[in-house]
Amino acid sequence: MKKTIAWKMAVAGVLIAVCVVCSPLSIPVGASRCFPVQHLVNILAAVLLGPFYGVGMAFVTSLIRVLMGTGTLLAFPGSMCGALLCGLVYKYSKNIPLTCIGELFGTSVLGGICAYPIAALLMGKEAVLWTYILPFFVSSAGGTVIAAVILFALKKTKVLNKMGQI
Numbered sequence: 001m002k003k004t005i006a007w008k009m010a011v012a013g014v015l016i017a018v019c020v021v022c023s024p025l026s027i028p029v030g031a032s033r034c035f036p037v038q039h040l041v042n043i044l045a046a047v048l049l050g051p052f053y054g055v056g057m058a059f060v061t062s063l064i065r066v067l068m069g070t071g072t073l074l075a076f077p078g079s080m081c082g083a084l085l086c087g088l089v090y091k092y093s094k095n096i097p098l099t100c101i102g103e104l105f106g107t108s109v110l111g112g113i114c115a116y117p118i119a120a121l122l123m124g125k126e127a128v129l130w131t132y133i134l135p136f137f138v139s140s141a142g143g144t145v146i147a148a149v150i151l152f153a154l155k156k157t158k159v160l161n162k163m164g165q166i
Contacts, residue, residue, distance in 0.1 A: 034138060039103055
């Protein structure tokens with residue numbers, strides 16, 4: 001299946017819409033709001049669209065959530081780092097379990113560390129460098145498990161093969 005820009009934009013729009021509609025399902029943890037749906041969408045975007053669409057989608061979703069009041073500024077580093085890393089891992093490995101680990105590491109460790117200056121400087125929250133690693137890990141773990149189940153089901157039914165993803 002040849003993926004045109006129009007197809008990629010349509011899929012990206014649907015995935016962004018899913019995130020925005022599900023944004024009230026976030027769980028407040030300290031200064032952040034854990035949002036597993038974002039991580040589910042990050043992994044689906046990595047497999048279906050690639051790393052740069054995933055990062056763009058994470059940015060747009062975070063921006064809309066912040067403007068709606070259902071997210072915080074900490075949504076940007078967590079979602080975007082996770083989307084980039086899992087997208088790059090999938091692009092070069094085509095391995096779903098490694099992609100899921102990339103999302104977990106990118107969101108929790110890289111995103112958690114990148115969230116520190118945002119929390120300290122822009123939000124005025126007192127925190128240490130590793131404050132957000134555990135909450136971001138918990139948030140991304142739920143979405144990662146759901147994404148893995150969906151992707152393995154799509155792979156087993158050969159849907160990913162027909163889409164040229166595996």
